Amino acid sequence: MNNQLLIAIIIFVAGIATLQYFRGRKLNLLLMQHYIRSIQDVIKPEDKDYVWLGGYIGFRANYKVNRDNVRRFEYTLTLLPRHSLLYFPIALLTSRHDKLYIVVRPFAQIKREAHLIQKGYYRLKPNIENEPLLQREEIEIAGKRYEALFEKRRDLDKLKSLLESLPKPHNVKHMALTPKTNVFYVLMKPEPETIEESVKKIVEFTNRELKESPFSS
Numbered sequence: 001m002n003n004q005l006l007i008a009i010i011i012f013v014a015g016i017a018t019l020q021y022f023r024g025r026k027l028n029l030l031l032m033q034h035y036i037r038s039i040q041d042v043i044k045p046e047d048k049d050y051v052w053l054g055g056y057i058g059f060r061a062n063y064k065v066n067r068d069n070v071r072r073f074e075y076t077l078t079l080l081p082r083h084s085l086l087y088f089p090i091a092l093l094t095s096r097h098d099k100l101y102i103v104v105r106p107f108a109q110i111k112r113e114a115h116l117i118q119k120g121y122y123r124l125k126p127n128i129e130n131e132p133l134l135q136r137e138e139i140e141i142a143g144k145r146y147e148a149l150f151e152k153r154r155d156l157d158k159l160k161s162l163l164e165s166l167p168k169p170h171n172v173k174h175m176a177l178t179p180k181t182n183v184f185y186v187l188m189k190p191e192p193e194t195i196e197e198s199v200k201k202i203v204e205f206t207n208r209e210l211k212e213s214p215f216s217s
Contacts, residue, residue, distance in 0.1 A: 024082030028056040031098070031192065035077055036061070038196045042203060043073050057081060069211040070203060072105040077190070100190040102202060103183050108211040110184070114155040115176045116163060119145040122174075129180065142169035162205045167194040177210075184210060 036059075040048070045063035052059050058077040065073050078099045113130055119138070128134070134149040137156070141163050150156040155177065163169045171194070174187040184206055188198070 025056050027082050028079045031079060032056075032059060032077065034192050035100070035190060035195055038192075039075065039199050042196055042199045043070075045073065053078070055081075068207040069106045069108055070104060070206055071107050072103075073203075074103040074105070076101040097189045100186075100188050100195075102186040102188070102199075104185075104202065104206050105183055106206050106210045110177050110179045110182050110210065112151040112155055113177060113179055114150040114152075114159055115148065115174065116141075116156075116159050116172075117147045117149070118170075118173045119147055126174070144170045158205075158209050162201060162209075165201055167197050171198075 036050075039061070040063075043063050043065060044067075045065050046067075047064040049062045050059050051062075053076075056079070058079050060076045061074065063073040065071060076099075078095070078101075080095060080098055113128075113134060115128060115134075117126070128149065131149060134151060135153075137148045137150075139146055139148055139160065141160060146163075148156050148160075159175055159177070163172055163175060166172065168191065171189040171191065172186060173189070174185070176185045178185060184202075186202060190198075
């Protein structure tokens, strides 16, 4: 390979990388703006705080709500590095998709633990402190297999009902009620067209189910 051809290849790759950077950066910024606007419109927080995660990969949001049964609504959005030509293919293999981690902190006390975990999603098994004490069962929801861990079946039934009510149930990878930290947790693949309805369902569940039995009594 002569020097001229090598230089031409380097210039071509650099041009593609630059184009990918600007296009990917714009898309990620648009996604972040959309998710902020959509979630904020649903939650209507009385106070809010955002922490930039660096680059164009996402942010953390902390909303003070203090309304109905929602004391705080927190979420972390991590996006694929669409602006990086070299790292994007690697991220598709490791991270696989954009991720939204939701933590709802209710006023009512969650009394028992329950988890729904999509089978095969985690490469490393999540650390569930009370796992040996929980009942275990495998169930199917919207064509996907989930591992259910729970203390009482009625808790599982409530989570299952919520999952089935979401616009795209298979986008939820892990849903949990954790009494030790008193949080309702959801890990999901976000999509712009369904994010608002999904968050509405999660908030409705918190307001309706988490301040009534079986969870809070």
